[in-house]
Amino acid sequence: MRKLMPMYYRLAYDIKLDIESGKLKEGDMIPTEEQLGEMYGISRMTVRQGVALLTEAGLIETIKGKGSFVRLPKLNQLVINFHNASSADGEQFRYKLLSAKMVHDNHSYAQQLGLAPDDKVILLRSLLYKDDLPSAIEDKYMRYLRGKPLLETQLEYAAFPEVIAKHQDSVPVRNEMVISVDVLSLEQANLLETEPFQPVMVIQQVIYSKDDVPLGISRMVCHKDRFHLNATSYLGRL
Amino acid sequence: MRKLMPMYYRLAYDIKLDIESGKLKEGDMIPTEEQLGEMYGISRMTVRQGVALLTEAGLIETIKGKGSFVRLPKLNQLVINFHNASSADGEQFRYKLLSAKMVHDNHSYAQQLGLAPDDKVILLRSLLYKDDLPSAIEDKYMRYLRGKPLLETQLEYAAFPEVIAKHQDSVPVRNEMVISVDVLSLEQANLLETEPFQPVMVIQQVIYSKDDVPLGISRMVCHKDRFHLNATSYLGRL
DNA sequence: TAGTGGTCTAGACCACCTC
């Protein structure tokens, strides 16, 4: 806070402090925009900039014709930052491409991609290493497009949404993730250099275009002791 | 889109469409604020409202003195909506409080709560049912506060952040979640009416006050087949 | 009817970037 902050920010920050300290409680109405303008000696448009900050942060809810009301930050909305780096202690993974092959359109994932019978699907299998230990297997499924080079070296290292963005025609706009739990198959245990039937975290991502067409599916199978996910509430920041 | 939208929204929506259709590509500069004002016949402050929308949505990044540049939505940032309802098919859970007791301050969770030696910690153990099947065990640890009624009925049904908000003095402002995988202990398997050593998802939440004091810890142990988590990318919405 | 927030204007001055 050494730098001189703009007036609209000071106003918003003051109110945020009042909320965090409990001076303003859930449901309380904050001063009207006119009042705030007088209190800080600023014009109404400037007040509104500050109020907009608080709304973005989820700290207030404003109702037209009534006022703006304190709403404690919703702590059950959390953000995962999934740049494939959420390992056991935040370190980056080393990527290794194991195989790249076409799969037939009767493959279960090809069906999920909603392809025409003669469309082709590429399957990329990679291994993610952490401290030279194999920590996760990632299978990426995506439509095969002619003229889109797929096997460049950099591709091995890219996170799934970036791979899709670069190698599909449509612009990816949505990612749906499902996190579940399973046990290792024999083949998977082999790749992860561990015993079969060990528990694993399964992270599936499906990436969609604006028309809700699935552009690609990623399925990661993550070693119990070498992988976890972090998430943090994201409301209430200013 | 039936209603007449304000001009700043139309402007933002038009640009969003151009990004999603690929007409504007990553790194492209959008028109300057002055140009947009002329294009839409609106004043600059109104243009800036629209640009602010796009910035919020993460679709552009604006650099002072240079311009605003397209930035494809970051699909590796995802939101979990954790109202304890992320069951296998989105249904709500039925909550049942199993026990509520004091634990000694040498207990591992009490230590994590950073308490003074004579502080007391409450442990609430609940079972979450889905379709009359026990699906998860939740242990909530929090500082014991005199005069804060803890055992009201509604408490059984509340999600963890709400319980903390109502029964601690400080305002909770941050929630840190860690998702990992483990195997069931004998006691846990008993409660979940399944075999021991089954894989489980472990969801730990720690809730902090503005001074980074941990106010409570929740640890959920979730049945492999009766529980999963959903997350969705949240950038790019308008 | 009075009070509130929502939209919008037509300016102004500044700080930052590039040439």
Add this chain to the structure above:
DNA sequence: AGGTGGTCTAGACCACTAG
């Protein structure tokens, strides 16, 4: 020096809410 976004003003009219 010229172009860009960042901050701010002093108004205006509207839509919604309440008594």
